[in-house]
Amino acid sequence: MENDISFNLQTKTVRLNSGYDMPIVGIGTYSLTGATCVNSVSTALQNGYRLIDTAYMYHNEREVGEGIKKSGVPREEIFVITKLYPSQFNDAEKSINEALEKLDIDYIDLMLLHHPGANDVKAYKEMEKAVREGKIRSIGLSNWYIKELESFLPQITIMPALVQNEIHPYYQENEVVPYIQSKGIVVQAWYPLGGRGHQKELLNDKVLKEIAQNHNKSVAQVILRWDIQKEVVVIPGSSNPAHIKENIDIFDFELTAEEMQKIASLERNEKHDWY
Numbered sequence: 001m002e003n004d005i006s007f008n009l010q011t012k013t014v015r016l017n018s019g020y021d022m023p024i025v026g027i028g029t030y031s032l033t034g035a036t037c038v039n040s041v042s043t044a045l046q047n048g049y050r051l052i053d054t055a056y057m058y059h060n061e062r063e064v065g066e067g068i069k070k071s072g073v074p075r076e077e078i079f080v081i082t083k084l085y086p087s088q089f090n091d092a093e094k095s096i097n098e099a100l101e102k103l104d105i106d107y108i109d110l111m112l113l114h115h116p117g118a119n120d121v122k123a124y125k126e127m128e129k130a131v132r133e134g135k136i137r138s139i140g141l142s143n144w145y146i147k148e149l150e151s152f153l154p155q156i157t158i159m160p161a162l163v164q165n166e167i168h169p170y171y172q173e174n175e176v177v178p179y180i181q182s183k184g185i186v187v188q189a190w191y192p193l194g195g196r197g198h199q200k201e202l203l204n205d206k207v208l209k210e211i212a213q214n215h216n217k218s219v220a221q222v223i224l225r226w227d228i229q230k231e232v233v234v235i236p237g238s239s240n241p242a243h244i245k246e247n248i249d250i251f252d253f254e255l256t257a258e259e260m261q262k263i264a265s266l267e268r269n270e271k272h273d274w275y
């Protein structure tokens with residue numbers, strides 16, 4: 001039997017197949033750089049967040065590490081995700097060491113391959129080695145879909161703990177999500193609010209606004225809660241302290257089955273980015 005990846009709404013965590021617990025709401029740091037990134041990370045941590053998503057390609061791993069130190073929250077309470085970009089796949093060992101040096105947090109909680117590319121199996125095997133060496137605790141993938149997973153999984157040893165893909169009410173991946181979850185792999189949504197430039201349309205959606213009014217919550221909170229009820233982890237990005245606080249305040253209400261259905265019917269298969 002596959003491991004249990006159901007969400008614990010008391011602790012607000014999920015147990016990964018690697019045995020580690022991961023928070024189910026975090027902050028994404030794409031496009032946050034310099035002091036903005038440091039402040040977003042420390043504000044999030046001071047407001048109860050314990051999960052941070054970064055990547056080599058966001059050019060902010062150093063600032064994420066600084067934000068962690070600035071927050072005063074003990075490192076062992078925090079779960080950090082970073083990613084190797086395809087340009088790093090050929091020499092992943094060196095790139096893992098560089099990520100560790102920039103983040104300066106002793107170990108990486110979860111490292112993902114950013115998207116499929118040449119040498120991805122080779123890079124994954126280097127991540128497996130780094131797990132054995134204690135440099136990384138859990139490993140996974142991003143932007144992998146059913147076909148890609150079917151060819152990738154037979155080539156590797158450690159089952160991915162998580163797959164991070166684009167998911168929002170206009171791009172729901174209704175086939176992909178249950179497929180991944182059926183393998184005991186946790187699913188995480190990038191662009192949960194549609195992504196920068198698209199979030200306005202989603203946040204003004206009539207159906208979502210009506211549901212938000214029913215619960216006296218914001219549309220952003222309704223979308224994030226919809227993900228949580230589908231057992232999809234969320235990492236909304238924000239540099240606005242009010243939004244950061246709002247995005248984790250989603251545990252005091254529940255969407256009804258009818259509301260979940262209404263959101264399901266908003267699917268447009270509208271992908272907003274490749275990665």
Ligand code: NAP
Nearest residue numbers: 028029030190191192193194195220236237238239243275
């Ligand atoms: P997003 O979370 O869908 O949306 C972020 C946008 O929404 C920002 O403009 C933000 O502006 C706004 N926002 C956030 N909370 C809000 C709220 N409560 N009310 C109103 N507006 C709000 O997009 P994202 O940050 O690009 O994506 C999330 C994370 O996913 C990224 O940060 C990154 O970590 C990850 N990601 C991964 C991949 C991949 O290929 N693996 C690709 C893209 C993204 P403010 O700053 O003003 O709040």
